[in-house]
Amino acid sequence: xxxxxxxxxxxxLVVSVLNNCLxxxxxxxxxxxxxxxxxxxxxxxxxxxxxxxKPILDPESAPSxxxxxxLPNVDFPDDNQYSAEKEFLxxxxxxxxxxxxxxxxxxxxxxxxxxxxxxxxxFSFGHDRQLGTRNAMSxxxxxxxKSLFWDGRAKSLEEQSQMPIQDExxxxxHIDIVAGKIAxxxxxxxLFEKAFGDKTVTKDRISKAIATFERMIKSSSSKFDQFIxxxxxxxxxxxxxxLHLFRTKAQCIxxxxxxxxxxxxxxxxxxxxxxEKGEDLGRYLVTKNQEDAGRFKxxxxxxxxxxxxxxxxxxxxxxxxxxxxxxLGNPEFSQKRSTVHEGITLNSQKSGMVRMLELSxxxxxxxxxxxxxxxxxxxxxxxxxxPK
Ligand code: HEC
Ligand code: HEC
Numbered sequence: 001x002x003x004x005x006x007x008x009x010x011x012x013l014v015v016s017v018l019n020n021c022l023x024x025x026x027x028x029x030x031x032x033x034x035x036x037x038x039x040x041x042x043x044x045x046x047x048x049x050x051x052x053x054k055p056i057l058d059p060e061s062a063p064s065x066x067x068x069x070x071l072p073n074v075d076f077p078d079d080n081q082y083s084a085e086k087e088f089l090x091x092x093x094x095x096x097x098x099x100x101x102x103x104x105x106x107x108x109x110x111x112x113x114x115x116x117x118x119x120x121x122x123f124s125f126g127h128d129r130q131l132g133t134r135n136a137m138s139x140x141x142x143x144x145x146k147s148l149f150w151d152g153r154a155k156s157l158e159e160q161s162q163m164p165i166q167d168e169x170x171x172x173x174h175i176d177i178v179a180g181k182i183a184x185x186x187x188x189x190x191l192f193e194k195a196f197g198d199k200t201v202t203k204d205r206i207s208k209a210i211a212t213f214e215r216m217i218k219s220s221s222s223k224f225d226q227f228i229x230x231x232x233x234x235x236x237x238x239x240x241x242x243l244h245l246f247r248t249k250a251q252c253i254x255x256x257x258x259x260x261x262x263x264x265x266x267x268x269x270x271x272x273x274x275x276e277k278g279e280d281l282g283r284y285l286v287t288k289n290q291e292d293a294g295r296f297k298x299x300x301x302x303x304x305x306x307x308x309x310x311x312x313x314x315x316x317x318x319x320x321x322x323x324x325x326x327x328l329g330n331p332e333f334s335q336k337r338s339t340v341h342e343g344i345t346l347n348s349q350k351s352g353m354v355r356m357l358e359l360s361x362x363x364x365x366x367x368x369x370x371x372x373x374x375x376x377x378x379x380x381x382x383x384x385x386x387p388k
Pocket of ligand 1: 164
């Protein structure tokens with residue numbers, strides 16, 4: 001009996017010693033992790049991005065790499081400098097459906113300020129309720145885009161603004177007819193005079209005014225901006241870890257970089273569906289370079305919670321889906337990845353920067369938590385009164 005009792009005692013002692021060792025090991029790990037997070041928080045919110053941990057970059061991203069950070073000031077082109085009068089005229093035109101053939105569709109129909117300056121639809125409805133083939137892009141922060149549209153076919157906002165007016169599926173009106181229509185509206189005379197010195201309406205002036213208005217549609221300071229500026233308690237641990245993953249293990253920063261969160265390049269992430277229903281040749285349509293087949297403009301991630309659905313074809317509804325897609329390195333095995341266009345065989349060559357990331361579910365949700373900090377609340381905007 002005595003023997004049994006002492007054995008139990010010994011066993012008890014051994015177990016409790018082991019248990020102690022284990023829990024102090026766990027405790028040590030917890031402490032280490034907390035110290036790691038505290039240190040990251042200190043570095044990232046130091047107000048000086050040169051103190052941040054080094055990003056993990058692929059060599060091919062280097063030529064266009066700019067560290068993430070605040071949006072810089074907007075540059076206005078020499079031949080279209082800013083004035084408040086021009087901005088006001090541009091805003092009025094942007095909301096005026098008389099720029100369309102049916103007098104029903106304004107730029108704002110598809111770029112609605114309450115819907116993140118987009119329309120939150122997979123594809124937009126335009127003239128005669130025709131469906132387009134691409135997802136409407138938000139025009140928030142568009143001043144920072146070096147070229148416009150998913151394929152970059154417009155080089156400036158001035159050039160871009162005439163395109164939807166003339167696009168048969170969008171506003172379907174000839175730009176000269178639009179200029180004539182606007183010139184006949186008495187109330188516009190004073191607006192053109194204030195903006196350009198006299199009341200003459202030209203398509204060039206219409207474009208310049210709309211472009212000026214668009215350059216002013218910018219994000220206000222986001223949680224991310226406040227955090228990196230020194231408000232160290234602005235971020236939760238998950239948001240902080242998400243920022244770190246974005247720049248390191250997940251390597252999103254290879255393409256989504258600078259204050260605009262886009263390197264303004266065209267990349268193939270394997271979304272072009274070549275040879276399948278819904279195929280889109282992307283950048284190839286503009287350059288006719290075979291390696292551009294399936295490349296699209298890298299979109300900004302600022303305001304990303306407001307600009308769903310995602311990708312050029314609006315094929316993904318949630319950020320979780322998008323991050324899971326990247327985590328798997330977008331396996332396109334089931335796709336043809338090849339098509340014949342105008343007698344030329346085109347193959348989709350996915351960027352080497354899109355590869356299996358093996359993110360855990362926790363890491364996926366941390367990345368998402370970080371992306372959400374790039375959005376701001378939608379501002380109430382006063383709609384202009386349409387001139388009579
Ligand atoms: C019927 C819906 C519709 C209307 C109306 C419309 N857009 Fe768009 N907009 C789109 C779609 C769809 C895209 C993307 C098209 C593409 O990439 O081929 C786009 C893209 C853009 C872009 C490019 C943004 C970027 O980041 O590259 C700008 C700028 C823009 N539109 C401004 C305008 C202006 C200005 C007007 C009015 C003159 C207008 N849009 C009217 C649907 C519309
Ligand atoms: C090789 C460059 C590249 C890398 C790396 C990359 N992206 Fe992208 N991203 C793109 C391109 C190009 C698109 C547009 C694709 C399309 O429209 O079909 C895009 C689209 C997106 C969109 C949709 C935005 C919208 O408005 O439609 C999100 C969100 C996004 N990326 C997040 C991420 C995250 C998170 C990572 C890291 C896990 C990442 N990206 C890594 C190039 C890249």
